[in-house]
Amino acid sequence: MKYRQTDSPPVAAAKASFSTSTAYRIEQDRRLPSQKKAPRGRRRPDPLARVFETEIVPMLKAAPGVRPVTIFEELLRRHPELGAGIRRTLERRIRAWRAIHGEEQEVIFRQTHEPGQRGLSDFTDMGELGVTIAGVPLDHRLYHFRLAYSGFEHAHVVLGGESFIALAEGLQNALWSLGGAPREHRTDSLSAAFCNLDRDAKDDLTRRYEDLCAHYGMRPSRNNRGIAHENGAIESSHGHLKRAVGDALLLRGTADFDDLAAYRGFIDEIVSRRNARNAKRIDSERTALQDLPDRRTSDYEEVIVHVTSSGGFTLRKVFYTVPSRLIGHRLRVRLYDDHLDVFVGGTHLLTLPRGRPHPNGKHDQVVDYRHVIHSLRRKPMALLNRNRYELPRRR
Template sequence: MATHSMVVVSGTGSRVELFAAIRRDARVEDLSIRELARRHQVHRRTVRQALTSAEPPRRKPPARDAPRLGPFTAVVDAMLVADLDAPRKQRHTARRIHDRLVDEHRAELSYSTVRDYVRRRRPEIAVERGRVAAVGMVPQEHAPGAEAEVDFGEVWVVLDGVKTKCHMFVYRLSHSGAAVHRVYPTCGQEAFLQGHVEAFETFGGVPTRHIRYDNLTSAVSQVLFGSGRRRTENPRWVLFHSHYGFDPFYCQPGIDGAHEKGGVEGEVGRFRRKWLTPMPDVATLDELNERIVGWEARDLHRRIDGRLRTVGQDLETERPLLRPLTADAFDPGLVLTPRVDRSALVTVRMVKYSVPARLIGRRVRVSLQASRVRIFDGRTLVADHPRRIARTGSVVDLDHYLEVLAIKPGALPGSTALAQARACGAFTTAHEDFWIASRRVNGDADGTRQLIDVLLLHRSHAAEDVIAGIRAALTVGAVTADVVAVETRRHVAAGGASPDRHPADHVLDSEQRAGRSERVVSLTMRRLLDPAAVIAGLPPDTRPLPSVAAYDQLLTGTDHTTPTDPGGSP
């Protein structure tokens, strides 16, 4: 006697098995519909469905009515219609609609009921009123080397211990998906142009067709509504894209044009989530951008969804098809011409930057770049500072004030320039030790002037060579700038000090290899017969001590010879 297993319906897969069992029993045993229904414990309607088709019919989800909302649907629709002509940032949210229904109409509705209705009706009303067409996307093909997209995105960085809001410039090639990312303290025109320059140099060329943009104020002065994609462009931006030979393509204003450069919109979020989460902790933005270059190299090995080749492989195909760069470089900085004040400072965007004191009272040319402030006297670069992110404060270079401090040495201890030099590490412990020793021997004023002369050596020698000269001079007890200069030149001639040896030891070894034993030494150590003389490498001094016997004769009166005048008078 044949046995039959019972099938329990618990899902779509079980219904498929149930239909298969019914069809098998009907085919093998030729059972009636009533018998099949009894055996499988289902309704005869289900048996007829199984015999008609092997695939179970799809179950329709039950329509969930909201009877309490029914009397208020017309009110909600009226609010959504009014939103079509309201400013984008002053349109009703589902929360606001719910609050109005409760306050104005005493409706007893849950927020989720109103939210679900608004979510469904808002796009329907827009289509019904002819404001938008039915939502749909058309796949696009981007030829290699033809197009790119640009956008800015906000990022937060722990910069030198302070949580700081910065701006990430993103340039993305449309065909390969390769992108350049740079973080700047601003999203102004100087950062906009600087990002382009770095992206062009990274990829070695410019797209041949166009680059897609939002209507950024760095590029667009005015959107001419009703005239298609015509824009009034910023003159410097016109000069820039004319210099590099590409055409800008401006997307529709607002959210309606976001899909026109969806590649870079998604790239901003992807890169921020993958590499900038959690917030990077760096000392400077230059350090962060160096890390970003490494992250971009790793991103070349990823595959975009639906593509067989990696981003790097597609980039190698696209790179030769880009238009080559022009031979002339373009300065992306914003040009300003401030006047130097009495403190040898120029004010740029509310921040003060120092210049050499000789330029006090003159106008200089400033190139304000995304991360640097370059200052020129004519065509000569006289100062190059990192751009300060804060809107106030100052960036001061101690070297710019050395000539003034030589006249006013008492101004050095409390100066802003010295404080910033200490903070950035330019004024090292070697300088501090020399200054302390020099003031102890030469006095405050002259000792500080000796330090200033030492600081002037940095203009003609590398910092590590001057520091080695300072340490060598301090080793032999000399606290004059002339000795430091001699030791610095000896250190340079010796090829520099080994990092694990004292600079003075290196100089001594080089002199011994050259067959010389003379060095700049302390006269005090030469006079004193103590072990320090041996440590300093000094030969013993065998000369007799000086005698004052001749002067003692004058005191005892033994010599009575008296000179006479030419006339013979005593």
């Protein structure tokens, strides 16, 4: 059309590199081809015309989250004559209706992470991998720490459920392995750690968590309950880590380990290989981290117990035996995730493996026969069938 201002249609067409007939056609009608097309009409009667407003819309309003396939199955139950061919039509119509009349959805704001700004913690269940220790299934979780900027990871095997002790131990192991602390530490709502606690215990746990973060100069923050994407920098990493562990177990050929230390070393090796891929970003972020304090803070819970005449004490629905000379004494017990340290005053006496109550709530026992064998020998008939129960001798 620019050439047409000064030239004839054939000359303008030649300069524009199209035919003379096209030039004369444009002279007669200057609309674009897309503007000349008439809207395509419906090729068949609307199969949902008589049911959409009267039946489908009320269902969408009554249950906004209902899936289109559920409405489709309900329509076929009410109107079998509609046939299975209406499914795609129904899904498109529901999608269009929700775009106009549906509820507001949550908006996700993308974040730009800065070096040294945020570290995240969470727990993930590992039961589906079928790990065993000397043939015994290991019911455990992984405490998982990650830096949002560089992707540095640390994982710690947790034998019990989610708890402040597991969080404190895993977090401090991660920070000292990293060599610094971020300015903010983010977790989920910690609802599992607060489970079955009374109001005073919850307040105490909150205070202890805040003190832990303050010891390392970190600002504690939490995402809203049930909103996983607010913790997305570690939630998505859970799946990657679990798949990496699962693949490594397949290559290993077995999920059985000689002891817990061997399994923990296996996890550490996997996490170390993952960190090696991000070594440059991790090293650059280390320069932006805060310095660590001079020492760790407590990653245990301290409890006072009384040793009964049965030669032990009960703690968290588990009975533990101790040397009988401690009967009647009050002991100070430091409760860790996988063991107990027992003190009389400031003197450390012994370390006991930590027991767990049965899933149905029934009490359990951690009994060392050396603590009671001397009394059993003096009891008439106490060891009548001792040969049947004699433990195999160590070679």
